[in-house]
Amino acid sequence: MKRHLQDFRFDRSEYERPDQDWICGWTEAGRPCHLGPDKAGHCRATFECTPFRKDDCWHCTRPGHRGGKCAEGPRPDGTCAHPIPTCQPKRSVRARRGALVGGAVALTAGLALFIFGGPYLVGLREAMISPGPLAAQHSAIDTCAACHTAAARSEAGAGGDMAGGAGEAGEVREAGAPAEAGGPPVTADVQGGSGPGGGAPVSVHGPGLEQTALCLSCHRATDESALQPHGLDPAERRAITARMDSLESRRVPLALLLAALGPDVPQEANGALACATCHEEHRGRDNRLAHMDNGLCQACHVVRFGGFSAGHPEFTVAEGSDDLPYRFDHAGHEVEYFLDEGAEFSCASCHTASSSGLAMGISSFESMCADCHEDEIRRDGMVVLQLPGVDYEILAEAGISVGEWPFNAGIDLDAPLSPLMRMLLSTDPDVAEALDRLEGAELSYLVGEDDATLEAAGRVVWGLKALLHELSTGGREALARRLEQALGTELTGVEVLALVDQRDANQPRSTEPGWLRTLRAAQEEWLPDLASELARHRAGRAVPLDERFDYAEPEAAPGWTVGFDMTIRYLPSGHGDVFLRRLAEASARGEGSGADALLAMLSDESAAGHCAACHTLAPDEADAATAGDVSGRFWLAAEGGTSMHLLTVFDHAPHLVKECQSCHAFGTEAGFEPITRDTCTSCHRPKMATESCLNCHRYHNRPFETRPARRMSERDAERPASARQTTGGA
Amino acid sequence: MNTLARRRLVNLAALFTVSALLLLVYVSYTLSLRDTSFLTGWLLLASIVALTLFNARKKLPFLPLLRSALWLQAHLYLGLATVLVFALHVDLRVPNGWLEGLLALLFAVVVLSGLGGLLLSRTIPGRLRTRGELVLFERQPQHLRRLREELEALALRIESASLSRFYVDRLIWYFARPRYLAWHLMQSHRPRQLLLDGLAGLDRYLDDDERQVKDEMVDLISTKDDLDYHYAHQSVLKYWLFLHIPLAYSLLILAGIHAVVAYGWLR
Numbered sequence: 001m002k003r004h005l006q007d008f009r010f011d012r013s014e015y016e017r018p019d020q021d022w023i024c025g026w027t028e029a030g031r032p033c034h035l036g037p038d039k040a041g042h043c044r045a046t047f048e049c050t051p052f053r054k055d056d057c058w059h060c061t062r063p064g065h066r067g068g069k070c071a072e073g074p075r076p077d078g079t080c081a082h083p084i085p086t087c088q089p090k091r092s093v094r095a096r097r098g099a100l101v102g103g104a105v106a107l108t109a110g111l112a113l114f115i116f117g118g119p120y121l122v123g124l125r126e127a128m129i130s131p132g133p134l135a136a137q138h139s140a141i142d143t144c145a146a147c148h149t150a151a152a153r154s155e156a157g158a159g160g161d162m163a164g165g166a167g168e169a170g171e172v173r174e175a176g177a178p179a180e181a182g183g184p185p186v187t188a189d190v191q192g193g194s195g196p197g198g199g200a201p202v203s204v205h206g207p208g209l210e211q212t213a214l215c216l217s218c219h220r221a222t223d224e225s226a227l228q229p230h231g232l233d234p235a236e237r238r239a240i241t242a243r244m245d246s247l248e249s250r251r252v253p254l255a256l257l258l259a260a261l262g263p264d265v266p267q268e269a270n271g272a273l274a275c276a277t278c279h280e281e282h283r284g285r286d287n288r289l290a291h292m293d294n295g296l297c298q299a300c301h302v303v304r305f306g307g308f309s310a311g312h313p314e315f316t317v318a319e320g321s322d323d324l325p326y327r328f329d330h331a332g333h334e335v336e337y338f339l340d341e342g343a344e345f346s347c348a349s350c351h352t353a354s355s356s357g358l359a360m361g362i363s364s365f366e367s368m369c370a371d372c373h374e375d376e377i378r379r380d381g382m383v384v385l386q387l388p389g390v391d392y393e394i395l396a397e398a399g400i401s402v403g404e405w406p407f408n409a410g411i412d413l414d415a416p417l418s419p420l421m422r423m424l425l426s427t428d429p430d431v432a433e434a435l436d437r438l439e440g441a442e443l444s445y446l447v448g449e450d451d452a453t454l455e456a457a458g459r460v461v462w463g464l465k466a467l468l469h470e471l472s473t474g475g476r477e478a479l480a481r482r483l484e485q486a487l488g489t490e491l492t493g494v495e496v497l498a499l500v501d502q503r504d505a506n507q508p509r510s511t512e513p514g515w516l517r518t519l520r521a522a523q524e525e526w527l528p529d530l531a532s533e534l535a536r537h538r539a540g541r542a543v544p545l546d547e548r549f550d551y552a553e554p555e556a557a558p559g560w561t562v563g564f565d566m567t568i569r570y571l572p573s574g575h576g577d578v579f580l581r582r583l584a585e586a587s588a589r590g591e592g593s594g595a596d597a598l599l600a601m602l603s604d605e606s607a608a609g610h611c612a613a614c615h616t617l618a619p620d621e622a623d624a625a626t627a628g629d630v631s632g633r634f635w636l637a638a639e640g641g642t643s644m645h646l647l648t649v650f651d652h653a654p655h656l657v658k659e660c661q662s663c664h665a666f667g668t669e670a671g672f673e674p675i676t677r678d679t680c681t682s683c684h685r686p687k688m689a690t691e692s693c694l695n696c697h698r699y700h701n702r703p704f705e706t707r708p709a710r711r712m713s714e715r716d717a718e719r720p721a722s723a724r725q726t727t728g729g730a
Numbered sequence: 731m732n733t734l735a736r737r738r739l740v741n742l743a744a745l746f747t748v749s750a751l752l753l754l755v756y757v758s759y760t761l762s763l764r765d766t767s768f769l770t771g772w773l774l775l776a777s778i779v780a781l782t783l784f785n786a787r788k789k790l791p792f793l794p795l796l797r798s799a800l801w802l803q804a805h806l807y808l809g810l811a812t813v814l815v816f817a818l819h820v821d822l823r824v825p826n827g828w829l830e831g832l833l834a835l836l837f838a839v840v841v842l843s844g845l846g847g848l849l850l851s852r853t854i855p856g857r858l859r860t861r862g863e864l865v866l867f868e869r870q871p872q873h874l875r876r877l878r879e880e881l882e883a884l885a886l887r888i889e890s891a892s893l894s895r896f897y898v899d900r901l902i903w904y905f906a907r908p909r910y911l912a913w914h915l916m917q918s919h920r921p922r923q924l925l926l927d928g929l930a931g932l933d934r935y936l937d938d939d940e941r942q943v944k945d946e947m948v949d950l951i952s953t954k955d956d957l958d959y960h961y962a963h964q965s966v967l968k969y970w971l972f973l974h975i976p977l978a979y980s981l982l983i984l985a986g987i988h989a990v991v992a993y994g995w996l997r
Contacts, residue, residue: 003877093867
């Protein structure tokens, strides 16, 4: 039989009030009194009923649900005969929950106030505030102030001015740091450049670049455009964007389409991007700071696509184009030389992966080419100085005497004045003007020329004599002066050593350079009265024609030769000849027609040394704009290059599992077939090799250079002592 | 379709729509290289404040602030949407800062306790209807006392030594307070069955009068067991909020501090 426990009739059960804070202490025992505690939790126990008097008799009033009228009835004095025992009231379930909430709130707020509100526990506070460990690259940073201006201001306020503009290279000088939110935008100048003390200052303007300015205090920005997208000058970026406009977006992911509905990329007014836009910190030691999602990479791009195998534009740089710093006819060598000789034409015999694996290096000239080409390089000398053939008889008939002149000069009548000689002569404005006037005429055949041309020819001859005299008497200084005037640029130290001194840096300067010894010997034989003739000519006195037939062969210094045709030639010592290298570099740096002509001469494959047979001796626009050092680029073939484009690299090492010619197929012309995207997408597609943009593209066109660690220690030294002692890990 | 099903359908559709819009905004901001942490952070803080207001609403029953049932529905579905906001705020990773880790832990406990409470409030009432008599939680001590008094009255009629020993050894302890709560929560009948088996084992030693006493004891034990079953389940319904609400307030305070710190260290 089931028992019935609960009645809800008013006369059989109490009215429950579970929302009251206190309940009777007898509740647990199952005997709560009907009065219950008051609001303050005090027991109000009295009696089970309050008797009432009727007809001089007291009557019990206990209700039915508490047992009804008692048998004893009230006492004679009118009090109830059943007193309620007192209790210790207890909190209700609801009140206990409320107390727990209050306790939790008080505990949380109290702990927060203690940790964040007072001057204590600074280390714990910083540890609590830090949103996570820094990446491994930044793990040496031990203070928030290194990257957060708010912390720097806080520390400065606490113990001194640590952010004051010291004005040193790399230090952030905040010109308008807001003292509070809503203040003026920050303007900071950060020393950039790669020199010991940094280069030109990089201006960091904008309210969103406070942190970026601090980033640049350690990471050197190399130019003013460092904070622009891709580090490109806005005009250059616009030009690239304009080119991209001709391409179509294909298979654009839904997410990117949705992104187009959102806000623009957060750029400052001048287009600059904060470092933190892409590089997220406080993501743990193993956080890859440089990682970018493919979708994020396309946030700014006008041409968007689903992936490398899904819509990526076709490659635009053809293999074997003129952009390469060297040229080598692979197909020709394989068919015409190696096959004929029965030798194996193997890529690996010349190309090996660099130590980084990024680039395919090229073996040395000695191991690859010397067997066939070393003699070729040494075979032909370069005419440095010469006595050209002069039609002195016609000049004499016109009343212009050239004095003594060797009969054999200019025996090769077809040989023009060598570019180097012409360049040196042109440093004299009068001779340069005469050379220009002679344009179209031949110095060795002046029959029928007008008087002005003949007069110009005479000036050229005497200018040439003056040059020889100046060089033979003035020596190194005269040549250096003439070369610098001719090239329109100052020679560097290594160029002076190679071109003027013709010695190694460890050889004494007292050694007479080979060109000077050879020149003096030749001048003694060819033009023995040069000094007196010049003196008479300059004094306006007549110098009779002296046709010289009899002279001995001058003795040439090693590396030089004196020809029967009155030429002084330089003989290249072999591959990498330092004289020819420096001459090419100096002429590339130089300005003016002389330098151009000299570089054009060296760029001829048949020129002495045959440098241009392999090396592309053509300065690009960047070299011209910056007067930069072209030495690395001219001779890059020996070092191997990795960059295919301003923002594109290719890591060869992981691809060497395939045959080289599976990507680099020989073309019908001298060079390779262009590499198409299909070549790569055979592997780089979903569920196979990765398709990350960062596989081939780099965001920064110029890397930021990290300053020496002393910057951090200096910064630390500037911090208040209290902050240094109490700061915990970042 | 009944009212409950229709209500759920409408609420789930609203939840899905809001979540889709949220994801749209998030993806749009993320792929625009925008910092979404402040957007999602403010959304999250506002959501937590709104969720906490449900507790405040219950303390203000006299104000015309819509029905509590509506507030509960809003609390449930906003809570689910808040989980998505939180996941977006932390970029689907476990935060590794102390304060952020503590916040994430608190949020997880509050959410899990809330989901647990939702599950309990959906399952326990059904269980209570299937067993014993529905009684008020606050009155259960009184019902237990009545059962105990009946048992004591019954004990005065015991003449058998074995039945007396069973009463002294096991029933006094069993009727002193609610017992075997964990077993009840696990829907186990084993405690009651052990007691009843113990009584059944005494049956051969009892005469007819004592068997009648024993049968009444069986009836009392069954009633007490059902009462304990209700007490266990109603306690769970009462006490899960002891975890959910205090931690929700702590979470709210720490979230406010987190917001201040985030803005303070923004630059």
